[in-house]
Amino acid sequence: MDVRAQISMVFHLDKCIGCHTCSLACKNVWTSREGAEYMWWNNVETKPGTGYPTLWEDQTKYRGGWEVKGNILRPKLGRRLGLLSNIFFNPFLPTMDDYYEPWTYKYGQLFNAPQADDQPTARAVSKVTGKFLDVEAGPNWDDDMSGSSIYARNDINLSALTDAEREALFRTEQMVFFYVPRICNHCLNPGCVAVCPSGAIYKRAEDGVVVVSQEKCRGWRFCVSGCPYKKTYYNWKTGKSEKCMLCYPRIETGQPSSCFHACVGRIRYKGLLLYDAERIESVAKTPDAGLVEAQRSLILDPNDERVVAAARKNGIGDDWISVARKSPVYKFVKEWGIALPLHAEFRTLPMLFYVPPVLPVLASNTNGSYDLGNRDFFGKVEDSRVPMKYMAHLFSAGNEEIVKKALKKLMAVRAYQQAKSVGNLSVGQASAQLAEAGCSTDEAEAIFRMTALPRFEDRFVLPPYHREEAIETTTETIKQKGETGLGFTRPPKRGP
Amino acid sequence: MLETFLFGVFPYAALVIMIGGVIWRYTTNQFSYSSVSSQFLENRQLFWGSAPWHYGIILILLGHLVGVLFPDTIQAINGVPVRLYILEGTALAMSLALLVGLVVLITRRVISPRVRVTTSVMDGVLLFVLLFQVVTGIMTAIFYRWGSAWFIQTATPYLRSVFTLSPNIEYMTALPLLSKLHAINFFVLLALFPFSRLVHMLSVPLAYLWRPYQVVMWYRRRQIQQ
Numbered sequence: 165m166d167v168r169a170q171i172s173m174v175f176h177l178d179k180c181i182g183c184h185t186c187s188l189a190c191k192n193v194w195t196s197r198e199g200a201e202y203m204w205w206n207n208v209e210t211k212p213g214t215g216y217p218t219l220w221e222d223q224t225k226y227r228g229g230w231e232v233k234g235n236i237l238r239p240k241l242g243r244r245l246g247l248l249s250n251i252f253f254n255p256f257l258p259t260m261d262d263y264y265e266p267w268t269y270k271y272g273q274l275f276n277a278p279q280a281d282d283q284p285t286a287r288a289v290s291k292v293t294g295k296f297l298d299v300e301a302g303p304n305w306d307d308d309m310s311g312s313s314i315y316a317r318n319d320i321n322l323s324a325l326t327d328a329e330r331e332a333l334f335r336t337e338q339m340v341f342f343y344v345p346r347i348c349n350h351c352l353n354p355g356c357v358a359v360c361p362s363g364a365i366y367k368r369a370e371d372g373v374v375v376v377s378q379e380k381c382r383g384w385r386f387c388v389s390g391c392p393y394k395k396t397y398y399n400w401k402t403g404k405s406e407k408c409m410l411c412y413p414r415i416e417t418g419q420p421s422s423c424f425h426a427c428v429g430r431i432r433y434k435g436l437l438l439y440d441a442e443r444i445e446s447v448a449k450t451p452d453a454g455l456v457e458a459q460r461s462l463i464l465d466p467n468d469e470r471v472v473a474a475a476r477k478n479g480i481g482d483d484w485i486s487v488a489r490k491s492p493v494y495k496f497v498k499e500w501g502i503a504l505p506l507h508a509e510f511r512t513l514p515m516l517f518y519v520p521p522v523l524p525v526l527a528s529n530t531n532g533s534y535d536l537g538n539r540d541f542f543g544k545v546e547d548s549r550v551p552m553k554y555m556a557h558l559f560s561a562g563n564e565e566i567v568k569k570a571l572k573k574l575m576a577v578r579a580y581q582q583a584k585s586v587g588n589l590s591v592g593q594a595s596a597q598l599a600e601a602g603c604s605t606d607e608a609e610a611i612f613r614m615t616a617l618p619r620f621e622d623r624f625v626l627p628p629y630h631r632e633e634a635i636e637t638t639t640e641t642i643k644q645k646g647e648t649g650l651g652f653t654r655p656p657k658r659g660p
Numbered sequence: 661m662l663e664t665f666l667f668g669v670f671p672y673a674a675l676v677i678m679i680g681g682v683i684w685r686y687t688t689n690q691f692s693y694s695s696v697s698s699q700f701l702e703n704r705q706l707f708w709g710s711a712p713w714h715y716g717i718i719l720i721l722l723g724h725l726v727g728v729l730f731p732d733t734i735q736a737i738n739g740v741p742v743r744l745y746i747l748e749g750t751a752l753a754m755s756l757a758l759l760v761g762l763v764v765l766i767t768r769r770v771i772s773p774r775v776r777v778t779t780s781v782m783d784g785v786l787l788f789v790l791l792f793q794v795v796t797g798i799m800t801a802i803f804y805r806w807g808s809a810w811f812i813q814t815a816t817p818y819l820r821s822v823f824t825l826s827p828n829i830e831y832m833t834a835l836p837l838l839s840k841l842h843a844i845n846f847f848v849l850l851a852l853f854p855f856s857r858l859v860h861m862l863s864v865p866l867a868y869l870w871r872p873y874q875v876v877m878w879y880r881r882r883q884i885q886q
Binding site for chain 2: 239245248251253254255257259260291292293294353354357358360361362363365366367368370379380381382384386388398400401402403404407441444472480516520531601634654656657658659660
């Protein structure tokens with residue numbers, strides 16, 4: 165057992181209102197620079213939809229993630245030699261047109277235009293070329309566009325559905341969508357690291373954050389196609405790749421990452437997980453249907469004495485182990501089993517988990533009237549507006565049982581709370597639903613509290629980094645403090 | 661006098677600039693080391709430029725290198741006329757391919773608005789010098805037949821004399837003007853090397869072929885070791 169720690173995250177999709185505050189918090193802190201304008205380390209997309217960059221989930225197009233050939237796990241981009249032979253031209257690289265061309269407006273024209281019969285307008289200009297631009301795409305162009313023929317209907321997750329199911333999904337009265345905020349998953353088996361020829365991308369062993377060394381990166385740009393989530397970006401100005409680094413300067417000083425801190429819906433949770441690094445490869449080779457379960461088995465119980473002993477042997481301090489015991493992520497993923505990885509079939513073992521949204525059918529249009537039918541309160545999971553096949557394609561590598569189990573539990577918690585606080589359901593009905601979902605009343609209570617009433621320190625349980633001790637080894641702490649915030653010693657300018 | 665300078669002094673100046681410049685840039689500004697790829701901005705024309713250019717130039721450069729390091733091999737190959745024709749024919753075909761690639765790359769820099777704004781002055785200078793080098797090389801190959809045969813009698817001993825610090829410029833003064841320009845321009849390229857995107861040649865990621873896929877770094881362990 166090779167125990168390592170990982171800062172991990174949960175997104176509770178039922179609570180996401182799609183406001184993009186997270187995206188802006190991130191943009192303001194990290195990517196409002198030339199060459200990085202088009203990058204959204206955090207973005208929010210509407211599902212069903214094609215996402216950002218367009219069709220990022222389509223790995224026949226970009227070849228991200230891993231595949232198992234025989235018994236060998238290899239990057240979809242190819243093995244090492246085959247990959248290097250494409251170094252002068254990567255046929256699977258998304259280009260700026262797959263994201264969007266960043267733009268601003270000629271605001272000055274609103275004030276400086278000569279007097280005329282028409283209102284002056286501020287036309288869009290490209291932030292790359294400075295020329296006028298007809299804006300045709302943006303980072304969230306598919307926002308709320310459920311049913312649209314360009315966005316929603318081209319969602320590749322719909323391939324799991326039959327034609328009839330697809331049509332049903334787009335019937336006006338059943339039209340449905342939900343939001344998926346995405347940041348780098350800080351995977352256990354990252355695709356970007358595996359295909360980086362320079363070895364510039366690495367995973368920090370202590371906390372699992374995946375970062376790009378800007379000094380070592382040589383701009384070979386395989387990471388951009390190698391990441392199946394398209395969360396590494398090529399800075400066209402500096403010729404270097406950049407990605408989300410989980411705001412490590414913030415978490416090292418005890419603050420949650422910007423996007424987490426800014427979240428209006430409070431959908432985000434952050435905590436520590438302990439995992440067994442020895443079994444990463446074997447888990448990543450598991451057949452699709454068993455992938456989510458296998459990944460869960462990789463996450464270790466911080467209360468298990470053997471795990472604790474092995475963690476200590478690897479240099480994980482008691483303070484970190486006690487933080488792992490309080491981790492909200494551990495509860496969501498392991499104890500309750502209601503948080504699932506996004507697209508586990510990419511086999512990168514993403515360490516960012518989603519609580520799938522409950523989208524029940526409340527009513528249907530029968531003979532022109534709004535018909536509630538004879539359903540149970542809230543309806544059944546199987547009657548969800550979004551077919552289980554679609555959810556399973558997103559959150560459990562096609563295994564419907566896993567998504568269903570999570571959703572049933574979430575429904576049962578609602579029923580339990582209805583019975584308790586509103587009383588429109590009998591306790592017996594609620595208990596029956598809880599029993600069917602395999603959930604105790606204590607657990608239902610805990611899920612309710614963590615979902616509806618968590619405080620800041622319940623949502624973000626961060627380990628102490630002891631940065632002061634780390635700094636002491638290289639420089640005096642007072643001197644370091646004095647120097648903080650002075651910026652770059654050499655501006656990060658593009659090489660000649 | 662001029663030729664003494666160009667073939668006896670300038671090569672050393674170029675080499676010193678190149679080696680010193682690379683060390684200076686690598687130690688003080690590694691951030692600037694990059695292929696500075698523009699595929700992200702434009703990738704349709706790039707294929708027809710980048711692929712033939714890179715594969716062509718690698719083979720042609722290797723050919724020159726073999727001529728300098730193992731002239732006997734070239735001589736042995738050229739011993740039979742058919743083999744000489746095949747060698748020269750292949751080399752000419754490769755150089756025409758890389759010329760096409762280079763022209764596509766230059767055109768693309770000019771006509772693609774996105775690529776044009778990311779082009780530095782040095783990129784322009786470099787493309788011009790490279791084009792000059794390729795054109796003089798190809799013209800030498802066409803007008804002065806069987807270069808692979810006389811290269812090893814002239815350029816090889818000259819370059820070897822330069823590297824042994826006893827430059828014998830007579831090998832070069834006897835050559836036609838085109839070849840002289842080709843040789844001098846080569847040293848110009850060496851001098852430009854550390855100040856242009858050419859440094860990406862030093863980053864050829866061969867180590868990737870033996871590296872495990874995952875890279876995990878410990879901070880704590882490094883501290884403990886200290």
